[in-house]
Amino acid sequence: MLTELLNIDTIQIVNKVANWQEAIYVAASPLIQQNKIEKRYIQAMIQSIEQHGPYVVLTPKVAIPHARPSDGVNELSMSLLNLQNPVLFGADKPVSLIIVLAATDHTTHLQALVDLTQVLQEPSQIDNIIGCQRPECIMEKIKKYATEEQ
Amino acid sequence: MKILVVCGNGLGSSFIMELNVKKALLELGKEAEVTHTDLTSATAEKADIYIGAGDIVDQLDNGVRKIVRIVNMMSIPEITFKLGPLL
Numbered sequence: 157m158l159t160e161l162l163n164i165d166t167i168q169i170v171n172k173v174a175n176w177q178e179a180i181y182v183a184a185s186p187l188i189q190q191n192k193i194e195k196r197y198i199q200a201m202i203q204s205i206e207q208h209g210p211y212v213v214l215t216p217k218v219a220i221p222h223a224r225p226s227d228g229v230n231e232l233s234m235s236l237l238n239l240q241n242p243v244l245f246g247a248d249k250p251v252s253l254i255i256v257l258a259a260t261d262h263t264t265h266l267q268a269l270v271d272l273t274q275v276l277q278e279p280s281q282i283d284n285i286i287g288c289q290r291p292e293c294i295m296e297k298i299k300k301y302a303t304e305e306q
Numbered sequence: 307m308k309i310l311v312v313c314g315n316g317l318g319s320s321f322i323m324e325l326n327v328k329k330a331l332l333e334l335g336k337e338a339e340v341t342h343t344d345l346t347s348a349t350a351e352k353a354d355i356y357i358g359a360g361d362i363v364d365q366l367d368n369g370v371r372k373i374v375r376i377v378n379m380m381s382i383p384e385i386t387f388k389l390g391p392l393l
Contacts (some may be wrong), residue, residue: 209361
């Protein structure tokens with residue numbers, strides 16, 4: 157499931173961005189281009205963090221920004237941005253991997269999140285993904301970690 | 307015993323954390339009902355323990371509720387350490 161959503165068209169590697177808002181914008185841009193989400197979804201993700209704080213930083217170095225299905229999601233989708241230079245989501249929250257989640261309801265994305273939990277449960281696996289220089293490398297690692305027997 | 311995992315939208319981070327809270331319970335050898343929801347619904351929902359990122363659960367702290375603040379939502383040891391004494 158996760159490997160169907162994260163693919164060569166939705167994974168990007170970028171050197172650096174100015175701030176976390178730009179990180180979310182850049183991370184979500186493939187989904188805009190594919191018409192999977194509307195532009196207002198990006199604003200909603202940013203607003204949610206401004207309102208509640210950087211709770212989307214799930215674990216060190218990784219953020220999963222998202223908003224509600226009603227905020228402009230056309231199709232269940234995800235995208236991933238790997239930043240070579242981390243960006244701060246909070247004073248002590250540097251983030252290198254930004255995984256945008258766009259869900260259409262409360263259930264269809266859950267298997268992808270179960271897979272994602274497998275991928276993110278080991279800090280070494282996160283570092284290996286951050287170390288990738290090409291999207292193909294990231295896809296390969298995600299596929300390996302998501303399907304590995306734990 | 308009911309544990310409510312809370313996040314901003316009740317869609318992403320709280321679900322992932324719910325999976326990890328269940329793993330932590332298994333390690334602790336304890337049983338509890340674990341569900342996840344968004345902050346707005348959580349204010350009206352009764353639970354024995356509310357758990358989530360500090361930014362979020364602090365807003366639920368009315369001085370009476372049992373609140374657990376998690377920094378690393380992927381860390382089973384952190385969840386086990388903080389949740390264990392309350393069970």
